[in-house]
Amino acid sequence: MNLFDIVGPVMVGPSSSHTAGAVRIGNIARRLLNEPAVKADICLHGSFLATGRGHGTDRALVAGLLGMDTDDERIPDSFAWADKQGLAYSFAGIELRDAHPNSVLMKLTGKRGRYLEIVAASLGGGRIKVCEIDGLQANFCGDYPTLIVRNRDQPGHVAEVTSMLAHKSVNIATMQLYRDKRGGSAVLVLECDKEVPEESIKWLEKLEGIYKVTYLSLED
Numbered sequence: 001m002n003l004f005d006i007v008g009p010v011m012v013g014p015s016s017s018h019t020a021g022a023v024r025i026g027n028i029a030r031r032l033l034n035e036p037a038v039k040a041d042i043c044l045h046g047s048f049l050a051t052g053r054g055h056g057t058d059r060a061l062v063a064g065l066l067g068m069d070t071d072d073e074r075i076p077d078s079f080a081w082a083d084k085q086g087l088a089y090s091f092a093g094i095e096l097r098d099a100h101p102n103s104v105l106m107k108l109t110g111k112r113g114r115y116l117e118i119v120a121a122s123l124g125g126g127r128i129k130v131c132e133i134d135g136l137q138a139n140f141c142g143d144y145p146t147l148i149v150r151n152r153d154q155p156g157h158v159a160e161v162t163s164m165l166a167h168k169s170v171n172i173a174t175m176q177l178y179r180d181k182r183g184g185s186a187v188l189v190l191e192c193d194k195e196v197p198e199e200s201i202k203w204l205e206k207l208e209g210i211y212k213v214t215y216l217s218l219e220d
Contacts, residue, residue: 018055021122026064043094046101
């Protein structure tokens with residue numbers, strides 16, 4: 001067990017789940033978008049909706065989208081910083097099916113037109129879980145470099161991705177595979193022990209049957 005699992009994260013409060021976790025969700029979403037966000041439609045669920053404003057959840061999510069960390073003293077003023085950096089944001093309530101009480105749906109548009117929908121939950125102590133990406137199931141914590149490949153559900157794609165990683169000496173920590181229906185859309189989620197080279201991601205994007213490649217890099 002990590003010491004931070006016991007004492008919690010270094011953070012600007014008041015709440016590890018509603019504030020620090022929300023900052024982490026925003027930051028992970030920013031990294032997955034892989035370009036500065038210019039528009040963010042943020043839909044709060046459950047406890048995030050009921051008590052989030054008082055805990056600064058709204059400001060924390062925007063702070064994360066701007067790249068702030070959990071201990072950044074600018075978090076309470078994140079709305080002003082968003083205005084300065086050209087991030088348009090809106091908040092609404094939503095009922096997410098079978099979701100953790102501290103959950104949020106974010107619809108993000110990037111500066112170069114990239115689009116991302118992400119559902120994530122704050123689990124307490126600053127820990128988070130990404131539950132969905134672009135409407136398909138996912139399940140990862142954001143603590144590892146993570147490769148998410150959305151593709152047509154047909155034979156061969158898992159082998160293509162895992163062979164590429166083996167060729168680049170990237171070890172797989174966890175691997176999950178989901179699909180909406182047989183022959184429909186599938187998503188492959190791989191948490192890795194080290195960063196995946198950028199050229200390998202671009203190679204995957206060009207393969208037939210690959211719809212979208214999303215990558216979580218932990219490098220600044």
